[in-house]
Amino acid sequence: MMLVRSVANELIPHQLRSYLYSAFRYFFTPLSPDLTLAIDERCGMSKNQVYEAAEVYLSTRISPKTERLKLSKTRKQKHFTIGLEKGELVVDGFEDVRLTWRFVCTEGQKPHGGEKKHFELSFNKKHKDKVLDFYLPYVFLKAEEIKKQDKMIKLYSRQCPFSCEDDNERRGGSWGSIILEHPATFDTLAMDPALKKMIIDDLEMFLRRKAYYKKVGKAWKRGYLLYGPPGTGKSSLVAAMANYLKFDIYDLGLTSVRSDAELRRTLLSTTNRSILLIEDIDCSSEVLERQMRNKNKKLPDKTGLTLSGILNCIDGLWSSCGDERIIVFTTNYKDRIDPALLRPGRMDLHINMSYCTTDGFRLLASNYLGISSKHNPFFAEIDSLLNSTEATPAEAAEELMKSDDPNIALQGLVNFLKRKRDEADDETENKATGCGEVDSSVRRLNAIVSRVKRLKTNVDRRKIMMRKRK
Numbered sequence: 133m134m135l136v137r138s139v140a141n142e143l144i145p146h147q148l149r150s151y152l153y154s155a156f157r158y159f160f161t162p163l164s165p166d167l168t169l170a171i172d173e174r175c176g177m178s179k180n181q182v183y184e185a186a187e188v189y190l191s192t193r194i195s196p197k198t199e200r201l202k203l204s205k206t207r208k209q210k211h212f213t214i215g216l217e218k219g220e221l222v223v224d225g226f227e228d229v230r231l232t233w234r235f236v237c238t239e240g241q242k243p244h245g246g247e248k249k250h251f252e253l254s255f256n257k258k259h260k261d262k263v264l265d266f267y268l269p270y271v272f273l274k275a276e277e278i279k280k281q282d283k284m285i286k287l288y289s290r291q292c293p294f295s296c297e298d299d300n301e302r303r304g305g306s307w308g309s310i311i312l313e314h315p316a317t318f319d320t321l322a323m324d325p326a327l328k329k330m331i332i333d334d335l336e337m338f339l340r341r342k343a344y345y346k347k348v349g350k351a352w353k354r355g356y357l358l359y360g361p362p363g364t365g366k367s368s369l370v371a372a373m374a375n376y377l378k379f380d381i382y383d384l385g386l387t388s389v390r391s392d393a394e395l396r397r398t399l400l401s402t403t404n405r406s407i408l409l410i411e412d413i414d415c416s417s418e419v420l421e422r423q424m425r426n427k428n429k430k431l432p433d434k435t436g437l438t439l440s441g442i443l444n445c446i447d448g449l450w451s452s453c454g455d456e457r458i459i460v461f462t463t464n465y466k467d468r469i470d471p472a473l474l475r476p477g478r479m480d481l482h483i484n485m486s487y488c489t490t491d492g493f494r495l496l497a498s499n500y501l502g503i504s505s506k507h508n509p510f511f512a513e514i515d516s517l518l519n520s521t522e523a524t525p526a527e528a529a530e531e532l533m534k535s536d537d538p539n540i541a542l543q544g545l546v547n548f549l550k551r552k553r554d555e556a557d558d559e560t561e562n563k564a565t566g567c568g569e570v571d572s573s574v575r576r577l578n579a580i581v582s583r584v585k586r587l588k589t590n591v592d593r594r595k596i597m598m599r600k601r602k
């Protein structure tokens with residue numbers, strides 16, 4: 133035998149020999165009774181939901197025999213997050229089936245590199261149907277339960293600004309995330325109570341209506357346009373929505389997107405149960421078009437991202453994939469945005485975030501100072517000032533934060549509102565007097581309005597003084 137092998141070694145070239153050995157092994161080794169499913173991290177450009185579910189589920193199935201684990205915890209998380217390290221195994225049981233999970237990491241192909249991750253799930257072939265029809269749905273269900281219990285809301289933003297020009301792959305849809313720690317909730321939002329209730333009811337109805345959307349053949353999505361001056365709580369409302377629904381936020385800065393194709397890739401890599409946020413929509417499209425033209429003079433004029441391009445892309449994608457999606461546009465100037473966005477059916481609700489109202493002030497006073505209007509002499513004066521002055525909730529909140537002593541803080545707010553009112557009066561008078569075409573009756577009218585406002589505040593002040601004396 134030894135003699136035969138040494139003769140064979142001499143006569144047959146090395147490569148052919150190893151091929152013959154492996155062919156021999158293939159035909160004479162008994163076939164494995166096991167089946168292995170490879171579960172990649174991504175399906176093309178989207179995340180693989182099986183991978184995501186497995187990752188969450190397996191973190192609760194780690195056996196005492198496992199030798200290496202990945203451990204992490206953010207400031208807001210109550211518990212550690214445990215994950216498998218490269219090559220580690222988890223053995224699981226489902227009814228009479230024994231299943232083995234292995235976590236595999238391999239180096240990605242050059243030039244972009246990066247790690248490619250996947251799970252391998254092995255079990256006896258005869259259980260294939262049971263695993264596919266019952267075990268994997270069970271893994272999904274468990275993963276959903278775990279996620280709901282320990283749901284950390286994430287804020288995603290695009291990782292790749294213009295700087296990494298050669299990195300085509302990253303330019304696709306890579307999002308970086310942090311835990312959203314925005315404390316805004318519907319309880320802390322100062323806005324018209326009826327409007328607030330309407331928004332909460334709308335969100336609730338949206339969540340309940342999965343079957344309804346399917347029945348009428350519409351994608352399960354909802355669009356909101358939030359408009360109003362700076363500091364009226366548009367971004368806070370988005371955070372409150374995310375905290376209420378436990379949805380992640382994808383903050384899409386359009387200036388980081390260079391083409392419609394890139395936008396499509398970016399949107400495809402967002403997940404269900406999320407809010408896509410596009411802030412300052414009135415500026416974004418113009419800035420982008422200008423930026424594109426300046427950046428690449430060779431491009432024909434129409435190559436940049438346009439608002440209608442964005443809307444078509446979002447409409448198309450939104451109608452074809454994804455569930456439980458919310459899209460929010462914000463703007464300071466509703467009148468400046470493209471009419472295409474305002475067309476019926478595009479955004480389901482237009483929400484006006486307005487200046488601080490007396491109800492809003494009460495909520496802020498209770499949140500920031502822990503006081504109510506009962507027996508507080510400042511409230512009537514502040515109410516009357518708010519009715520004649522435009523102050524944003526952000527401005528009011530800033531004043532209320534200036535002192536721990538409610539009286540000092542409220543007095544500060546009164547002074548601030550008076551200053552604002554006087555400035556506004558002066559502006560009105562200046563406008564009236566500075567403009568030659570405005571006739572004298574308008575000027576007189578403006579002066580009367582200002583005087584009436586002041587008179588009303590003086591009366592209020594006197595009432596407060598009298599109440600104090602009593």
Ligand SMILES: Nc1ncnc2c1ncn2[C@@H]1O[C@H](COP(=O)(O)OP(=O)(O)OP(=O)(O)O)[C@@H](O)[C@H]1O
Pocket residue numbers: 320321322323360361362363364365366367368369463464485525526527529
């Ligand atoms: N309606 C509100 N209720 C409670 N707090 C508010 C409200 N509006 C603003 N604030 C306070 O002001 C801060 C700034 O508000 P926010 O960023 O939500 O305003 P915005 O409308 O998004 O402004 P911009 O148009 O400049 O983006 C918030 O962090 C919050 O503290």
Ligand SMILES: [Mg+2]
Pocket residue numbers: 366367368411462
């Ligand atoms: Mg904002």
